[in-house]
Amino acid sequence: MPSEKDGIMIILSSPSGAGKTTLVKKLSQQDNFEISISHTTRQPRLNENQDEDYFFVSESEFKRLIQNEEFLEYAKVFNNFYGTTRTPVIDRLNKGKNVLFDIDWQGADQIKNKKMDYKLITFFILPPSKEVLYERLSKRHIKDKLIAKERMKQFERDVLHWINYDYVVINNDLNECYLKITNLIDAEKNSGSKDYDLEYIRTHVDKLTS
Numbered sequence: 001m002p003s004e005k006d007g008i009m010i011i012l013s014s015p016s017g018a019g020k021t022t023l024v025k026k027l028s029q030q031d032n033f034e035i036s037i038s039h040t041t042r043q044p045r046l047n048e049n050q051d052e053d054y055f056f057v058s059e060s061e062f063k064r065l066i067q068n069e070e071f072l073e074y075a076k077v078f079n080n081f082y083g084t085t086r087t088p089v090i091d092r093l094n095k096g097k098n099v100l101f102d103i104d105w106q107g108a109d110q111i112k113n114k115k116m117d118y119k120l121i122t123f124f125i126l127p128p129s130k131e132v133l134y135e136r137l138s139k140r141h142i143k144d145k146l147i148a149k150e151r152m153k154q155f156e157r158d159v160l161h162w163i164n165y166d167y168v169v170i171n172n173d174l175n176e177c178y179l180k181i182t183n184l185i186d187a188e189k190n191s192g193s194k195d196y197d198l199e200y201i202r203t204h205v206d207k208l209t210s
């Protein structure tokens with residue numbers, strides 16, 4: 001049973017381009033919330049810093065961490081490995097800190113299946129429409145339209161995992177989406193009433209996948 005003193009685990013997943021990383025950063029600015037920094041074998045992007053955005057490691061170092069069973073979860077995403085080491089997460093939770101995870105559906109499934117002694121809330125973030133998503137991805141991969149197209153195809157597969165999450169939130173407006181998430185976290189913590197319409201989400205997913 002989760003203890004009142006322990007922190008909670010909050011997972012945010014989304015198809016690429018739904019704005020999840022920005023949301024996680026904004027959520028981490030609240031008191032007592034910290035982001036779990038993942039290990040990855042992918043190359044750093046220009047605006048990314050070692051030990052802040054990720055622990056960027058070689059494939060052999062990543063494999064050593066797997067062998068040593070240091071990962072709480074890990075997965076291969078777009079040809080690179082990504083993983084969350086267990087110790088820093090447990091240490092924070094035991095100190096009463098809430099830990100935010102920016103991880104994909106494979107990692108979310110693994111953590112869920114571990115049924116750990118800490119409260120877990122999972123969110124899946126969706127874009128308002130396929131058109132908006134394509135626009136966001138094209139801006140991000142300005143030099144390579146092929147990557148944007150590939151990520152759109154990936155989107156169609158990733159979106160199907162929405163059903164395994166506690167809540168699906170549509171990121172039309174960043175602040176609104178942020179408020180929706182913080183309200184749901186508060187409602188979960190205090191067993192309050194939740195402003196959540198599953199049928200609306202189901203219809204939205206149908207539109208995204210049609």
Ligand code: 5GP
Pocket residue numbers: 013014016038039042073074075077082083084102103104105106107108
């Ligand atoms: P990016 O390369 O764009 O930073 O991340 C690609 C995908 O990998 C994103 O969906 C991100 O949430 C996911 N990801 C990042 N870190 C982890 C991790 O530690 N574990 C898992 N399973 N996925 C991760």
